Amino acid sequence: MLLALVWLSPLLWMGVTAFKARAEVFDPQAGFWPAHWNWSNFSSAWAVAPFDVYLLNSLISTGGILAAQLLTVVLAAYAFAQLRFRGKNVLFGLFLLQIMFPIYATFLTNFLTVRSLGLFDHVLALIVPFAASGYGTFLLRQAFRQIPLELIEAARLDGCGHLGILWHVCLPLTRPALLAFGIISVVTHWNDYIWPLLATNSDHERTLPIGLGLLAKADSGADWTRLMAATLMVIAPLLCVFFVFQRRFVNSFMHAGLK
Template sequence: MTNALHTPLCEKRRRVHWRRRLQENWLHLVMVPLALLWLSPMIWILVTSLKTNVEVFDQSAGFFPEKLNFSNYPSTLAVAPFGTYLLNSVIVTGSILAGQLVTITLAAYAFARLTFPGKNILFTLFLLQVMFPIYAIFLTNFVTLQEMGLINTIPAMIVPFIASGYGTFMLRQSFRQVPSELSDAARLDGCNHLEILWHVYLPLVKPTLIAFAIISVVTHWNDYMWPLLVTNSEGIRTLPIGLGLLAKADSGADWPRLMAGTTLVVSPLLLLFIIFQRRFIDSFMHTGVK
């Protein structure tokens, strides 16, 4: 009698336990398939980079290679000077980010906390950079750089992107959320504008700066059209252009080597995300929080 009552009670408790677990973890059940869907192109790229050309086009071959073919990576590095391309990409992306952090910080502080004639009109004109697609100003930027004698140089890939309307708007909104009492207290202590900006505002908007830095690095690391337009020598080209050269071989695209090159291009960003993923996620979560 006791066992007969005990068994339904245990089953009921078990069902309640699993129902509670399902309610607590239902989001994971939804996100896991989405994560696998997002990872599927990366998995395909990595697997293809370890195949032979025959296996890529053989319909009877399986998804995974019969034998891992790591020779695609050294052969890819031999086709083009990927070491030079990597160094150029780091220089270009790092220089753009450094310049943008300076310009957007100063501009955002001026638009958020200073009062001067024509402030609103100037800010509206500044935001036009966000409204127009970058491809719409390629010609004018190219002509300007040509008159400056910067075509086919590293600065040609950096100078047009030193200012960012999107970054200025993003940081201005964060500055406006900082209580003005903090800057007033710093001013009473004798701080000038630069000291107030450095000691009061910047420490409070670090999540916004990190979020913008992520967007900027990913955008300019993967940029293909502008570096292709302003460069014509291997010594100053970047990684996306080197990857494009692999796809335009005379005998057609060598897919294993092309995928090996793609892996080399995206690996630094993936490694950067894996190392700093918690800081990245926290920065985006706190960017939109007042």
């Protein structure tokens, strides 16, 4: 519980500061809790920048990436786990190699590709470079390999093809792994700052982290109450998702190595 309190202390400080008056932040006489809960910080932060547009762009880009990744990752993982074809190990090694490269090493080539496709400063520029995931393919491949071969053979005897086996056998048995990858993907791309900053150049295509950065730059770090209110709005959807799925998320890692 002490470690949990240490982990929660920055989040608690941010939440309390978001409701304080500006003068209370650096006043040594002011207590930890605000004298009056100031809800106007949220409306003030919302009015400084078009956060409604940023929120919509974040939802579209994060949801689009997750949908594309689930489609490509599931099919690729099933192929590597259950199919036999020439060059399988070499191709899977290339997938693993992609995991070893830092994501920032691919930004230049991704930027040139996006620009050549005419997608610069478009929401698709935030989705296309991340439509596949080497990590997700590896994670689900390991999960598919843990499925007993007898279940797959029984489904095949019942007339299921590869897509039928994938839909009726593999996916229901690997829901924890799918959920774990989904949460990791959403958190990663919801908080992404560098790539949206490179791939977009206008307010109507930017995402929430960029809007938060612009707000901090506009305030020059002085108005901490408004900045913390904006930060709380940015992370609130992620906190809600985690609290809803936290039990399944933890269970997915507890049972990841069990057959």
